């Protein structure tokens with residue numbers, strides 16, 4: 001399987017993450033992508049390509065122009081106000097307040113985000129743009145005939161809404177890929193999010209659409225991030241009703257249980273008969289993940305990859321979460337090798 005990777009991911013190098021009342025060293029750090037890349041090379045998974053430049057067009061097919069413009073100027077505007085630290089949102093429109101865009105950077109940070117753990121600094125914009133280009137290059141490989149391609153994206157994307165950042169995400173790479181398939185004439189696309197956390201952004205972006213089926217397996221939002229979306233009664237709305245599926249699991253869930261949800265998801269995908277599949281691949285479902293609570297083992301990712309291959313669809317994998325950095329390379333590449341037939 002071919003991999004797409006950009007060294008520009010390292011331009012995303014914030015030093016802070018708000019967690020537990022402290023500014024800690026971020027979980028979403030450059031070594032995550034470098035470790036996966038090293039494993040791709042070590043396993044000779046296939047050719048490694050740098051991304052092509054697709055510009056803002058495909059991004060604004062999913063994200064609003066004002067949100068994109070905000071991301072481009074946020075760090076500059078923050079610095080212009082002489083703020084001493086990294087850009088962190090700290091104020092939001094609570095219940096009964098107004099959802100309008102303020103002029104001030106603190107107001108705009110709150111307007112365009114849903115969580116405070118995702119700091120912004122210099123290079124975040126460049127890295128997020130490169131990550132979307134990585135995803136779009138993988139999509140182009142598949143559209144040109146590859147059975148599957150691995151978009152080694154960093155920063156991740158599945159928490160990003162049309163105009164909201166958070167959960168370490170800025171551009172929703174999986175959504176951008178799905179829309180690119182649609183714009184190229186693929187009539188129906190399925191997005192399967194196997195990250196530990198609910199793909200809230202992906203769900204929201206396609207929630208009223210029947211042409212893109214969104215499915216996510218994840219930890220119970222009553223207990224974990226993103227807390228306010230991802231429950232099993234969220235089925236889609238309007239024309240999209242019946243085209244969103246959330247499968248929720250409790251702490252300690254092993255693959256033997258989780259894979260039952262995977263089977264439900266695969267059956268739903270087969271019934272939908274899509275022309276392409278996008279897999280939002282997080283491996284924070286791993287038993288050693290520091291911020292999650294499932295119990296998948298490294299061997300389970302080989303099984304997962306093989307099961308996804310059996311769907312027989314042109315497939316783009318977009319890298320999402322996974323924070324046990326020692327294990328992330330084996331776990332992510334196991335999915336690809338399982339897809340490629342390694343058992």
Ligand SMILES: NCCCNCCCCCS
Pocket residue numbers: 019020117156159167168195197225282284291320321322
């Ligand atoms: N105490 C950890 C809180 C983490 N909150 C954000 C999680 C984002 C996961 C992205 S896959």
Ligand SMILES: [Mg+2]
Pocket residue numbers: 193194195196197198199216217218
């Ligand atoms: Mg998920």
Ligand SMILES: [Zn+2]
Pocket residue numbers: 195196197282284320321322
């Ligand atoms: Zn996650």
